[in-house]
Amino acid sequence: MDFLSENVYIDSGFQHLCESVFVRLCQIVGTSVQVAIRRETKDIKEMVKRRVADNDDIIAMESGSIREGFRLKGSDLDFMYWTNNHRVIWDMSQSEHYYTENKTLILSDSSESPPGFTLLELLTPTTAGEVQSACIPMNDRLCISSSLYRQQAQIHVFPGSIGHGPCESGEVGGLEYDFARCFACDFWPLSASYWINRCHSWPDREDVNEIVRNGCHFVPIGHPLGLHEHEEWRISFSLAEHKLVHSMNHCQFLTYGLLKIVLKEMIDEQSEETNKLLCSYHMKTIIFWVIQQNAVPLWCPQNLLAGFWVCFKLLLKWVYEGVCPNFFIPENNLFLSKVHGSAQRKLFLALHGLYEKGLACLLQSPSIKSYITNVLYNPRLSICTIEDRMISECDHDKELFDEIDCNTSYFPKNLDHCIKFLHTIELMIGEPLTQYQVLMLQRSTANILQSTAFTLHNTYTNTGRNKQMYIADRMSCHMLKLAAKFGFISDMMYIAMFYCKTFRFREAMYITEMIKVKLAQPGRMYRTHVDPERYTEAVGGQSWSTKMRQAVACDISLNNYTCYIKELTPEQQSGFKQLGIPLFVLLHFVEFLCYRHTDTTLAQTTLEELQVLVHHDQGLYVPEHNRNISWEILGICQQMTGNLNAALHSYQQSLTQFPFYKIQNATQMRIQDLHIT
Template identity: 25%
Template sequence: MMNPKDPSEIQNKSLILSRYFDQRVGSEEVFAFTTKAHILRECVHNASADNFSVLHAGSVFAGNSASVADNDILLIDNLVEVLLPEQLVSEEIKHKTVLYMKESDCPPGYRLLQLCQLGRKCSRWLNDSLVTVGDAVFVSNENCKKVSMETMGAVSKPLLSSGSLDIIFSLKCNSWPKEAYEFTTRTRLFAWPSQLMVDKIIHDGCELIPVGDQYSRDNSLQWKISFAAAERQIVYSLNHVQRKVFILLKHLLQEIERTLNDNGVCNDMLNSYVMKTALFVAGENSHQNFWQEQNLFFCFWFCYNIVLSWVKSGYCPNFFIPTKNIFNRPIHVQNQQKLFHILNDFHQRKWMSLSVVKFFGPSVLEQLSNERVQSVLTSPETTENIEWRRDVGVMECLKMDITANKTSRAGMQACKAADLLLRTESDSDEMIAYYKTCVTLSNMALIVYTDRTLATDNKARYKSLKKCKHLLLPRASIGTSLLYLATFHFHLGTYWKALDICRQVISNGYFDTSPMNTRQSRRYIDEFCNKGYTLYHKLKTGYTPALQLQELLSLPHLQPEISKCPVGMHIPPLPYAAFLSFLCCHELGDIKGRDGALREMIVVKYDAQQGGHRHWIVHTLLGICYQTIGDTRRAVRAYMDSHDSPAALQEFNPARERIDALRSSDIG
């Protein structure tokens, strides 16, 4: 595809590029689902928040593709109130610990936190982070980072999931910092962000995180002012074209970083925050009508030129505090020149710069040059395909919530989830809220299951177990989540019931609804789309998430994995169903059934989506099967396959310990 020069030709190609984005990284409707799912998850979690609440931030809210998504979570201590120097302690916060923001020659965007009073209930991290300087007491960011890691691990465990995730400890200031005053009075010729949004941003204040300016001589007492909540509100207001531009910028950033690495140049200037800032600045300085599909490339190029000018000048102004240079560090002049040269080289290519941007496999430009791809993108999308994309979007949102919440909070969270469910309007929103309600009910089942040990007689124990089962049933009605109920039956010793469920799951098959799996997607469309089925009906069969087993209700055979993995053990459904079938048959003395389940395990090990090359736990499950029947040699080999698997999260894999234990027992 040649470099188009005619603006109308670029607009036509921009339309194709925009549709390519819809197919690869999600339509506008899918992005809306994702945003709502994150908000719902946060609302339900914070409904029972006592000492800590959470704020989801990061570029996941801008609708990134998975390959560049990062999911930042701010963990906010609710027992601490941060005030501006001139503010007084009100009656509402007299019971809290109160800190004052102090400038004290800090660089722009940083403040000291001086203690005003300790609250009646004070977090341990704060007590251990107080430092006396003269007559004043300040909060050390270094001590805070050391002490809060343990606290964060305990509080944030329910929030963890696979993928790129940063959990950041923070404090909340409900006032707008003075040095960001310019943002409140800035002239906005195109009324974006709107005055209503600006007022809300100012009302919500800012956050402070325990990070000092690394180039200050004494930064151990400095705290960085963060505008995570403000940025999130602005990101919510982006239209779909602006989200696509951000995705393009981030993918291009990846290629720039590779080019820098290949040339031995350190990238000490560009990051995704710079790209997001460029998008904000571009949005503020252009009419909203500019951000349309046919202008996608022009919009991307506008942002790219902003980044190029910042690199050339060595100054990137913070969107809220323009006096703060995001490049604020001793920039290596030679690196700056090399970076500008690389950026300028891409700039000369214009449309052809897309030849280096990749999502999956070939570059964007190469994909768009393919006649078959062009034909698909320029043809009207069928109603079946539109329905399929909507369903996939909902399923991806549901997968965000496979983690279990802290069981002691499950009751309050269930109430909040049910309240949100009653206020939903669309079919998709209702499904997301319903599933969240089911998840919180299943978390309550863990409490009930734990309480069974306190039952004084068999009648009370039976009543407790019956209640536990009823709480599990709603979630078990959706796809392969039925396997949680099978695990419950295995614990009860009703192995034949667990076995029936496993066989049902295996016989139903599964769907990999990812856009990359054409065969499975086609099967889903043929079976479910444009046939009048409700979303709930389709998800009963088509929703196949990984299971996440927590310590309270998991198989004892997996204790080494569950105890080592802080986020719970994620297991794909088909291998787990085959594994649980093997265990049930073993307990029932059904040798023929057990051997059949073992063969099923061997077959599923090579499954394209759920096999051992993508999930090391699959090899481990096979090893446990071999160990159960006394085949030590094959068990060791399976554990070695698990240890050597290219799958992610190997740091939580205890395969080596299993091998050592087996070999030690043989020696003994």
């Protein structure tokens, strides 16, 4: 038991314990392959979106733990948004890098602000209403008030959101989110220049140069002890932090994950008075400092707990001193105004109590405890730390295809925008890419071809030029069939929708029958639901491209800038950029629309099957966030058959679901159109 005491001995027993915790953390946090999949798919998604962005677009960047590669229970979904045609500069000489006819320039002045904070002065006119409304005069300057900007720029993506620091926060489907509107700066802050010289061993010079090139952001929150709390903005290093986390080796990343687990399961459970003093950002700051200062000679599975213990002792020291130095601007004390007084003393005593137990304190973690006791009671237990053996081929593929599905929805606004997307992807194919990024581009191309096909058809419909319509129709069909050749099984649904839209009902039903046959095959993977043994028998050992085409299906995402099914026009116009529909709901819907014109008996049978699915599904085929659109589609079908009371019930049920796709206005309009008194 010596290796559980305060003094960490690097003996075989300790190494055995470290290996056991390493395996457990790979199960909780993910293997290095899983983490790479999560990061690289999101990298490609953001790269494509930024390259096609127009000057006046809003740019979105995912940040936080999910973007870093974590999928821990309770991980927040964090996004930062900024207007592409606004840029912050640090001095007037930097203005020469911009064409001010299409860029609004903002000057940062940190002379009166605490370290890490600044005032923002509007230099050139802006057309952004939220910026204009947030401007206030300060000493003959027009400054942008952070508190006013927070109020003006709230997105209100989901109901029930509240202000939380610089963010708009809330919860959707059990997932907490933080959305922050901010400003981008293409230059590295002078106040963080010392950090560049501090990077001797980590990160390497190439990463440092990229971090500096990427600049920083400004989020709307002032320092609580600053002279201009309501006007100041905080310098955000989110982009730099992404790069730093991505440059960690896997043992370092798992140690960071262990710190987050210990915070949630042990430290926050100590007392109500102290459970909000520390946050995940403090844990990230600790691991950054420990890695850079070479406080741990070797980061490997056999030494994982030694690295964790160094981090824990640094946390204890910081809480005792009441100082947590920002990694980029150490003068910015992240504990200031939060960790002080009696709460600080209670937090220190709680942490010291854990410290006195040594590594045995980890027995208080429900996630880790059993793996420690397993080693203690079975000292000869064989532990395999080879990551390839920790996860099956099926589980690996589930992770990959789920991430690809989540990160390949793009929403071109018009035909020119579609062409811009396709050209961007074409250029990226020639760049050095990982195997996961190649698959991402493959699926992304299918997605853009689908949007292009429908946009092209809608552009030439009713033009009165038959030859152009015929050519457009042939091109659209060709693009949809091409997309289906290297997309998921479910991508065939776009062909069925197109045939239904162009009144080729028998062709559409032929496609839906093909889809149903493919979906009925053993080993089919749908939204991560799969029989592992049958999946391996069906496609085990084959290329991911083959697996994607033959065994994987996902739900359907409609780009709301174009029309796919005219019966859903109100819903597409009422929602935001996309409308997600469960695959099996859409399959029944398209069949119902086709059978109405060819066989009314089969139309009724299809409607009854749809009703059973929507009424009784337990989340297998109709996820919670898709239930409002599923009830809506059922109501549309019932209304079309003349069953108005059933339609009313379905629409009312749609309104009671979480409004994930914001179709409530369309639902209310449909209820009014029923004319039921």
